[in-house]
Structures are given as C-alpha cells and as structure tokens.
Amino acid sequence: MPILGIMASQISGHLFAPSGAYDSIATTTLSSPAASITFSSIPATYTHLQIRGIARSTAAAGNVTIAYNSDTGSNYAGHDLYGDGATAAAGGSGSRVPSNIGVIAVPVSTDLANSFGVGVVDILDYSSTTKYKTVRVLTGFDVNGSGGYILFRSELWMNTNAISTITMSLANFDTYSSFALYGIKGA
Amino acid sequence: MAAGNTYEAIATQTLGSTAASVTFSSIPGTYTDLVLAIGAIGTGDLQINGRMNSDTGTNYSTTYLAGNGTSAVSDRAVNANSFGTDYYFSVTTAGNASILQFMNYVNSTTYKTVLCRSGEASKGTIATVALWRNTAAITSITLLANQNAFNTGSTFSLYGIKAA
Numbered sequence: 483m484p485i486l487g488i489m490a491s492q493i494s495g496h497l498f499a500p501s502g503a504y505d506s507i508a509t510t511t512l513s514s515p516a517a518s519i520t521f522s523s524i525p526a527t528y529t530h531l532q533i534r535g536i537a538r539s540t541a542a543a544g545n546v547t548i549a550y551n552s553d554t555g556s557n558y559a560g561h562d563l564y565g566d567g568a569t570a571a572a573g574g575s576g577s578r579v580p581s582n583i584g585v586i587a588v589p590v591s592t593d594l595a596n597s598f599g600v601g602v603v604d605i606l607d608y609s610s611t612t613k614y615k616t617v618r619v620l621t622g623f624d625v626n627g628s629g630g631y632i633l634f635r636s637e638l639w640m641n642t643n644a645i646s647t648i649t650m651s652l653a654n655f656d657t658y659s660s661f662a663l664y665g666i667k668g669a
Numbered sequence: 670m671a672a673g674n675t676y677e678a679i680a681t682q683t684l685g686s687t688a689a690s691v692t693f694s695s696i697p698g699t700y701t702d703l704v705l706a707i708g709a710i711g712t713g714d715l716q717i718n719g720r721m722n723s724d725t726g727t728n729y730s731t732t733y734l735a736g737n738g739t740s741a742v743s744d745r746a747v748n749a750n751s752f753g754t755d756y757y758f759s760v761t762t763a764g765n766a767s768i769l770q771f772m773n774y775v776n777s778t779t780y781k782t783v784l785c786r787s788g789e790a791s792k793g794t795i796a797t798v799a800l801w802r803n804t805a806a807i808t809s810i811t812l813l814a815n816q817n818a819f820n821t822g823s824t825f826s827l828y829g830i831k832a833a
Binding site for chain 1: 675676701702730731732733734735736741742743744745747748770772773776778779780782784786796797798799800802804830831832833
C-alpha cells in the first residue's frame, strides 16, 4: 500500500513540471449552461499554457471550439487522428473560422447522462510575436456504447500575436462543465 | 491569477518484488485532477487495467485508438469490471510507459472520465478514454496486471494538479 506524501524521486529529466514551474491561472466551473467560457488578460509571463477540463453539450451535436484574442476570422486550421470504437481515421481542414474547428470532444444531450468529455490542451510558446500558434490536444469521451471518441488533435492559429484571451465555445456548455488554465514556466 | 505551484507529487511506488496489482489509497480530495505515471515491466506479457474505489462491478467502459507500426485500429469495451489503459501486451524486455489523467476526480455530480496515453515500445502506441459510471469522488486507484504480474522495478507515481 502506498504511503501518501512520498516525493517522486524515480523520474528524472523533468518529465513533469518541476517544482514552482506550473501555476494555476484561472478556473471556471459552470453553475448553469453557457455558450462560452473565456480566459482573458492572460499574463505573458509563462512559456506555455495548458487548459484542462470537462464538458458536456446541452444540444444534440457539437464540439468545443477555441478562438484566440477574439479572432473569428478564417485563420484557423486543424487535424485529428481519432477512434470511434470501431474505426481509426484521420481528418483535417484549413482556413476555417474557429467555430468550424472542433478541439475538445464532448457528449451531447442524447448521450449517457452524467458522462462528460475531457481534454488536455497544450498551447506552446503562446506569447511569441514571431510565430503562428500551434496547439496540441488529447481529448475524448466514452458513453459505455456507441458515440464515444478518443482523439489526438492539433490546431493552428495563423497569427503572430501573443495570446492574451482564450474563448471556448459550445452550444451550450452544460452545468458542471469546468475548465482550468495553467501557466508553465521555462527555466 | 497564479496561485503558486499547483503540480505536486502525492506518492510513488517502486516495486521491490513482483505484484499482481498496485493501489493508491486515501487519495486526498484537495486537487482538481490526478496524473498517474506508469513505468512498468511484466513478468510476462503485460496489459494494464484499472479500477476506482475498489469497484469490481461492471461499471467501466473504454474506447481505444492504437497503432502497431502497420495499421491503426479502434475498439471499445463496455460494461466491463475494469477500465483499459493500453491495447497490446508489452513484452518482458520492453515495458509499458503510460500517463493517465483523472479529470475532475473529486466532484460528486459527474461520472468520471480518464484519458490515457501509453507507449509499448515493442508493440505500438495507444490512446484510451475510459468512463467510470459513478459520481463518487475517486479516493483510490488500483492498477491490475492482466495475465501476468508487474515485475520488480516497475514504478508508479501519482501527482495532483490544483486549480485556482
């Protein structure tokens, strides 16, 4: 049986964030359905951002989409590799508005009650002013039957501005949907 | 705004002898997510399953995406008595490296969903998403060696991530 509180010492090379390098920036948990969740005034003092969360849609279809700095232009692209429990497949699209690029997969209103989709979204070098921003995602949901997905996803925002606002949208996020934004420091 | 370090080591187990299972119990409810890192080798071909809160009922389901260097497959297990973390059986000389994400593990209103990325260097690469159909907070996690046992030297490290 484990003894809680033992420090992890068997893993070297900073497989995980070293002490003091991974900060919680903000969290939103919904007490009623909402169409969007926004993290604004994101400080530029970190090297990378990570979004972690759970969500469910109140509608019959949908994926969580993400827009940066309130840009709703056709400046986004994405690719995914996914499995639906029967078939492995890949897809992609370019020069789309953010609402056409699914990022986090979620159950919909007709899926198993109380099931939520989850996602871990890594936004690397988000404060660079010389590069387009590339995002990687691991996301999925399972509903004990047909309908679930597991996905690797990438998203490209074709803009060199530093990211200061992140807006996640879904029609609609169900109650208890929750997202947390973290900052990861470089050395 | 930033609330200091929020990614903390909770416990680590390094096996000094073979074991059929490994359990993290009395997990504190003070974090938002849990991350479990596995560096395991088996006494024979190894596949790893898991359970929460010692629930042996058929309350788990898993959706798989796996590739073995030749082809990619997707599969699903429903109404199972444990959830899956990998798809192939790693061999004794090349182990299993997995990172599991237990999201929002302490809320008492939603079923719990677990993401996992596994590498089995000798066999393939895998991603899974698993559902535990229970709204209870997760207070213990048990990892089960399917078919054989975890060999000496296998490591299991549990981390907590605390949101603001």
